[in-house]
Amino acid sequence: MSSPVSDKIDTFLRPLIASKQPYSHRPFVTLTYAQSLDGKIAGPDGQQVQISGRESSELTHRLRSMHSGIMVGIETVLNDDPQLTARFVPNPSEVSQPIPVILDARCRFPLSSRLMKNYKAGVGKRPWIVCDSGMSLAKRRIELEDAGCRILVMPTKGTGRFDLLPLLDRLNTSMITHLMIEGGARVISSFLNTPKNTLDLVVVTVAPVLIGKGGVEIVNENSTPSPELLSLGTETFGKDVVFACKVRHRDWKFS
Template structure:
């Protein structure tokens, strides 16, 4: 059994064992350098994944009902969030966009088989962008879309499993809110010294930081894949 099959079996078991009437099962998956960089700067994307790990990413996409990114990723990368390097279905694309900045020319606005869902705090029913379904949600104190409300809405719309791909503020927000159930991380053997994936988890003791437990790792092409279940216990074993 190769690495792709093992990760698929592991993830399927975890999704099937997950029980919630409030939110989807959440898988966090992204690529970073050895020093934790995901981009050169916050608005300058950087292709990090090798061919084999890119195929794994698209395999993971096909295993989830929905795929979510923040508006920063849309503005910098203009992604499609479709399955192209693997045979499988396209997940429902979802964008967190508090201030409704998504451009009408974004590639997510012209997908062939789905309308992208945009979750925002801007309650402007007069805003219509072709190819998008815009939903206003009550924001947090900082004006951002409330993740708990967003996940509850997605669950009610049939999204039982969700893949979160980034960017940095979204990755950090999901970890800080303890909403990530599984992680599949691609690490490329490079030092970049760029924009980091995870920041602002708070002044916590070592025992309260999110941990992978158990976790696994294996080389895939030129990259290292690390995967496991997120544990948020308040003490170390």
């Protein structure tokens, strides 16, 4: 059942998401994260910190429900053990949950994670694990696949980082038409700092909290120039302020 908050969330989000897949070579990509007033997304050493309030968390869950895939890095899985499902939404049992896509070059994905438990319980989708193509990982890739994961093998050429455009093309051909990037800092920075067109929409929640020295930042003095953002709207949800921006690039399509 809807509520005034869920109606407000829908009014804010629906105009932002392309209703159809606008590209032939990659999904429509939304990047979202919550940060403190001092620009931190986590505590020292990546420690999980509750930043968002209830209402903006509901917005994040609604945003999840509007995407066919949701991507995080393996450090987020190891540190936070997230579920990556849309739970704080009206009628959650009727929602098509997003496919969790985990960037995990060294195949460290824990089979005891809540992502696997949710999949086996039928309340979450099968995790997709993006692993490096190195032969030394072949045994572990088989173990993950036998446990129920879908394995996507992509080269990192010894860097531990995946080339984003071939990865997005691979996801697109696998029927992920709308992809949500949710963390952690390394993954978010990779998408923000790549010179290629990999993003369409950026949704940032700013909460009235301070994390202080040692907290994890998205942007620092070593960051490369980020893409130009054009504001689409700002809204207050509880005590938090949510900013929505589109990314300006020449092949932008918006409907």
